[in-house]
Amino acid sequence: MTRLVLILLLVWVAPVWAVQPDEVLDDPVLEDRAREISAGLRCPVCRNESIDESNAEIARDLRLLVRERLVAGDSDAAVIAHIVERYGEFVLLNPPARGSTWILFLSIPALALAGATLAVAFLRQRARAAEPAAALSTEEKARLDELMRK
Amino acid sequence: MIVELGHFALILAFAVSLFQMSVPMIGAAYGWRGWMAAARPAATAQFALTALSFAALTYAFVTSDFSVHLVTANSHTLKPMLYKITGVWGNHEGSLLLWVLILTLFGASCAWFGAGLPPRLRARVLAVQSAVAAAFFAFILFTSNPFLRATLVPFDGQDLNPLLQDPGLAFHPPFLYLGYVGLSMAFSFAVAALIEGRVDAAWGRWVRPWTLAAWMFLTVGIGLGSWWAYYELGWGGFWFWDPVENASFMPWLISAALLHSAIVVEKREALKSWTVLLAILAFGFSLIGTFIVRSGVLTSVHAFANDPERGVFILLILAVFMGGALVLYAFRAGALEAKGVFGMVSREAGLVFNNLILAVSCFVVFIGTIWPLIAEMFFDRTLSVGPPFFDATFTPFVVALAVALPFGALLPWKRAKLARVAVALIPAGCLGLATFVLVYAVFSGQSALGPLMLGLAVWLVAGSATDLWQRTGRGPVAGRFVRLSRLPGADWGKAIAHAGVGITIFGVAALVTFETEDIRVAMPGVPYQVGPWEVELLEVGQVEGPNYISTMAHVRLSRDGDLVAILDPERRIYPVAGMPTTEAAIANGFTRDLYVVIGDPQIGGGWALRVWIKPFANWIWGGTIIMALGGLLSLSDRRYRVAAGAAKPRQGVPAE
Numbered sequence: 001m002t003r004l005v006l007i008l009l010l011v012w013v014a015p016v017w018a019v020q021p022d023e024v025l026d027d028p029v030l031e032d033r034a035r036e037i038s039a040g041l042r043c044p045v046c047r048n049e050s051i052d053e054s055n056a057e058i059a060r061d062l063r064l065l066v067r068e069r070l071v072a073g074d075s076d077a078a079v080i081a082h083i084v085e086r087y088g089e090f091v092l093l094n095p096p097a098r099g100s101t102w103i104l105f106l107s108i109p110a111l112a113l114a115g116a117t118l119a120v121a122f123l124r125q126r127a128r129a130a131e132p133a134a135a136l137s138t139e140e141k142a143r144l145d146e147l148m149r150k
Numbered sequence: 151m152i153v154e155l156g157h158f159a160l161i162l163a164f165a166v167s168l169f170q171m172s173v174p175m176i177g178a179a180y181g182w183r184g185w186m187a188a189a190r191p192a193a194t195a196q197f198a199l200t201a202l203s204f205a206a207l208t209y210a211f212v213t214s215d216f217s218v219h220l221v222t223a224n225s226h227t228l229k230p231m232l233y234k235i236t237g238v239w240g241n242h243e244g245s246l247l248l249w250v251l252i253l254t255l256f257g258a259s260c261a262w263f264g265a266g267l268p269p270r271l272r273a274r275v276l277a278v279q280s281a282v283a284a285a286f287f288a289f290i291l292f293t294s295n296p297f298l299r300a301t302l303v304p305f306d307g308q309d310l311n312p313l314l315q316d317p318g319l320a321f322h323p324p325f326l327y328l329g330y331v332g333l334s335m336a337f338s339f340a341v342a343a344l345i346e347g348r349v350d351a352a353w354g355r356w357v358r359p360w361t362l363a364a365w366m367f368l369t370v371g372i373g374l375g376s377w378w379a380y381y382e383l384g385w386g387g388f389w390f391w392d393p394v395e396n397a398s399f400m401p402w403l404i405s406a407a408l409l410h411s412a413i414v415v416e417k418r419e420a421l422k423s424w425t426v427l428l429a430i431l432a433f434g435f436s437l438i439g440t441f442i443v444r445s446g447v448l449t450s451v452h453a454f455a456n457d458p459e460r461g462v463f464i465l466l467i468l469a470v471f472m473g474g475a476l477v478l479y480a481f482r483a484g485a486l487e488a489k490g491v492f493g494m495v496s497r498e499a500g501l502v503f504n505n506l507i508l509a510v511s512c513f514v515v516f517i518g519t520i521w522p523l524i525a526e527m528f529f530d531r532t533l534s535v536g537p538p539f540f541d542a543t544f545t546p547f548v549v550a551l552a553v554a555l556p557f558g559a560l561l562p563w564k565r566a567k568l569a570r571v572a573v574a575l576i577p578a579g580c581l582g583l584a585t586f587v588l589v590y591a592v593f594s595g596q597s598a599l600g601p602l603m604l605g606l607a608v609w610l611v612a613g614s615a616t617d618l619w620q621r622t623g624r625g626p627v628a629g630r631f632v633r634l635s636r637l638p639g640a641d642w643g644k645a646i647a648h649a650g651v652g653i654t655i656f657g658v659a660a661l662v663t664f665e666t667e668d669i670r671v672a673m674p675g676v677p678y679q680v681g682p683w684e685v686e687l688l689e690v691g692q693v694e695g696p697n698y699i700s701t702m703a704h705v706r707l708s709r710d711g712d713l714v715a716i717l718d719p720e721r722r723i724y725p726v727a728g729m730p731t732t733e734a735a736i737a738n739g740f741t742r743d744l745y746v747v748i749g750d751p752q753i754g755g756g757w758a759l760r761v762w763i764k765p766f767a768n769w770i771w772g773g774t775i776i777m778a779l780g781g782l783l784s785l786s787d788r789r790y791r792v793a794a795g796a797a798k799p800r801q802g803v804p805a806e
Binding site: 091092 | 390493513670
């Protein structure tokens with residue numbers, strides 16, 4: 001059994017787990033910045049995972065690249081720009097606010113505003129409307145009379 | 151043989167659904183009682199046949215009948231019995247069968263418990279419900295048949311995705327489906343009301359329990375899914391804004407809006423056309439959710455059916471039902487006039503604000519989820535919309551909702567004085583503010599958002615308590631306590647559900663803001679400190695499970711020399727499925743979770759070990775359970791049963 005386990009462990013290339021101990025930078029401030037940047041970058045081969053969470057090999061490479069650039073003294077923006085240059089804006093989990101993406105960003109306050117305007121208009125109208133007189137049909141009136149007589 | 155019986159039952163159920171969607175509808179239009187009455191036995195038959203079909207598929211899984219293609223692809227003789235059963239819905243075909251099973255169950259329960267409904271409305275509701283079922287029966291039979299036999303029968307199966315072999319995930323889909331599909335009832339009621347041209351208080355009273363039930367199931371389903379992600383995916387995340395999570399979150403938000411606006415319809419006969427629209431949209435988002443999950447159109451962890459043909463079919467169903475319902479709405483909504491009159495400051499206005507926030511926040515989730523698709527189709531840009539976007543855009547709405555909720559809950563109907571409500575809320579406000587200031591002062595250097603959310607959470611819980619206390623009226627305290635215990639279930643349900651929202655927000659804010667993480671190479675027998683806890687890797691060994699092989703570590707956690715827990719984090723390999731998984735070990739606690747994950751052996755000896763301290767993690771799911779519990783209490787309010795049953799059937803205006 002032990003041998004089988006060993007064989008299996010060898011055959012399955014052990015997946016690389018998210019941030020590894022050997023990746024962590026000694027400088028905690030730089031490491032914190034690295035983590036923050038990593039959380040905003042998408043792993044290019046994964047489905048909706050940031051490189052910070054991903055187990056993929058390329059995510060590890062990117063994490064190491066981010067740290068390399070930070071140690072070299074790049075600013076956060078420069079590190080991100082460096083990676084976007086290589087992999088395209090696809091890797092940004094927060095899409096950059098330029099061009100058509102403005103539609104995405106502006107649609108939310110636009111809808112909120114439109115909704116609020118409509119809601120206020122509706123409330124005004126409701127507040128002004130007179131309570132409609134309880135219009136009873138003849139049938140209902142007859143029933144009411146009958147009830148009142150009892 | 152049994153499998154063929156199941157297949158045959160499914161085809162019969164399809165035939166019954168075609169009957170039930172047409173005959174009662176025609177009967178209702180012409181006032182033919184017999185035709186209308188046909189809907190009830192048909193609904194029962196439809197459910198019975200679907201249940202038979204589902205039982206047959208379950209039988210095939212339980213007995214590992216590998217001549218059925220689906221069983222081969224998703225099961226294995228060595229798999230534990232629990233997962234053989236849950237494997238029935240752990241795949242595309244089976245999960246759709248579960249979907250229609252629940253759909254027909256809702257239809258049947260409407261037939262069983264709908265004795266108090268006006269016969270015409272009931273016939274129409276059942277017909278619409280059956281039309282939805284017919285579409286899904288066709289979808290299953292023509293594109294995703296679970297009963298197909300294999301020509302060559304293999305010796306053993308290919309096993310279920312190991313990630314799905316887990317109790318949390320085993321019961322996540324059924325709850326979620328109960329929620330998704332439960333909203334079909336609200337949809338059917340809305341369409342029937344539009345055909346009828348009539349929405350009144352009785353209609354609101356009928357729609358609300360169905361919506362409440364659906365919302366409750368969605369709440370539990372989403373909670374289970376999030377809890378599963380927390381302990382199974384190996385880094386303790388609980389929400390990823392993944393398209394599939396969003397797909398379940400959107401109907402949740404809309405149904406929350408719907409069950410609030412239905413109150414206004416019921417109590418005040420206003421917001422009728424808006425409520426009908428919400429009922430249509432809520433089910434629309436359920437269908438969109440099904441489309442997103444089933445078509446794999448948006449790449450995501452969950453999309454295990456990447457088949458465009460199926461995607462197109464669901465899109466077609468979505469287009470027919472949403473398109474049809476919305477066109478009907480456009481023509482008939484004008485007939486639904488509002489009656490109630492209320493001031494700018496009133497319970498009604500509060501609920502309008504609630505609906506505004508929930509609807510717009512649902513739009514935020516929606517646009518963010520589909521934006522990558524739009525960008526690619528229309529602007530030729532491949533981009534991602536991920537957690538940073540949602541965190542930034544969704545949070546303001548949470549804040550707005552949390553600030554306003556206690557005010558809205560306390561406002562009386564019709565006309566209110568904001569000042570009076572504000573005075574009642576002073577203690578709750580002070581508590582919330584004190585929490586914010588205290589946390590912000592003690593943990594200086596943090597962003598203000600975490601403390602703000604904690605403060606808001608306290609405000610929500612205290613506000614809910616205030617709400618209950620206010621309901622007891624005036625007078626001596628002892629008398630008020632007595633009255634507190636006699637308050638109707640709906641009052642308790644409301645306060646508890648609102649408090650649950652606060653508790654979930656508290657858990658999320660605490661976890662996100664104050665989490666501690668430690669990643670290092672741990673040497674066996676060498677203890678080290680993580681915060682106040684002492685961590686020691688005792689040993690790592692190999693363990694064999696029923697259908698996996700595990701590398702299991704023993705990790706000792708202690709505090710001030712006292713043993714807290716010995717945890718056994720694992721890394722498993724499932725040889726048949728060829729997949730590794732991480733099994734985190736968690737010491738659950740009321741105020742914190744200790745979360746340990748074992749990584750790779752290191753070249754210089756020792757193992758990569760990750761330890762997290764996750765403050766108040768359990769409060770996230772505790773809050774969701776409390777929310778659902780609030781819904782349950784509200785549902786159990788006897789006023790529903792009494793009043794709904796006693797509602798006088800009245801004739802509506804027939805549709806031309």
